Amino acid sequence: MMNKEKFLKIFNEDKDIIDKEAKSYFSPDNILEEAMAYATDGGKRIRAFLYLETKKMFSQITDEDDYKLALALEFIHAYSLVHDDLPAMDNDDFRRGQPSVHKKYGEDIGILTGDALLNEAAIILFDLAKSNASFIKAGSYMLQRASRFGMIGGQVIDLRRGASYDLDYLLDVYKKKTSDLFKAACVPAGIVSGVDEETIGKIENFAENLGLAFQIQDDLLEDTYEDELNIINVMSKDEAIVLLEKVNDRAKDSIKDFQNNEVLSFLIDYLSSRSY
């Protein structure tokens, strides 16, 4: 039976693995590599965790190739945060409790750090595909979900939203900006494990609803929401909590038929109970 203690042990073990992979990846002897190392340091490593634990659910094991794929995911995530923090976008001075990359290294290096991290993710994926053909499909799916059809598309409709928006608009942004990167984490684990299309569909559904729950919870934890995209601007707090429970139930339902689903099931409740 899964409990918080066991879950956190697994969560922290996965995080340690990815932290080590990230740390040893760069040689910070020049400003770009230093900024890339800085940008990829810290973070909860949720996307890496999602990949590794979905892979374990289907195949029981994870190896060095899986760590590399998980690292590529975190590179894409980190690039999106570095660019999102830029003055042209969210204009955030802080990220993960530290000065954001452009604040520390300048806007020019901030742009290039994001670019270089996306490149690096693609390099990792091609390297993996050289020795295992299933990584071609997995990598292609991952890049699609981060593309104009997914995360970047979501960022565009977020940036270009008008002063007023409705629930459908908000959910469309969240599905693309957040859920699509969760799909980019979970589905490749199914692909490299050789699962069938029906199973892929269930995993997509799981990731979509988990991403929505993550984002709704993020909104509920926010203390300023005026002028922001926040669910509290389209419904009451109580209604948002009901919706959060509904998407959590949908996420649980999507994986209920899988064996070894305890870690992913526990994650659903864990993310909704977080206070940061």
Ligand code: GRG
């Ligand atoms: C700039 C191409 C481009 C895309 C930006 C993902 C994104 C799109 C912007 C980041 C800003 C944001 C609020 C995204 C929503 C997802 C989210 C809450 C990200 C933060 O993820 P965590 O909490 O971060 O997993 P850590 O620091 O733990 O890695």
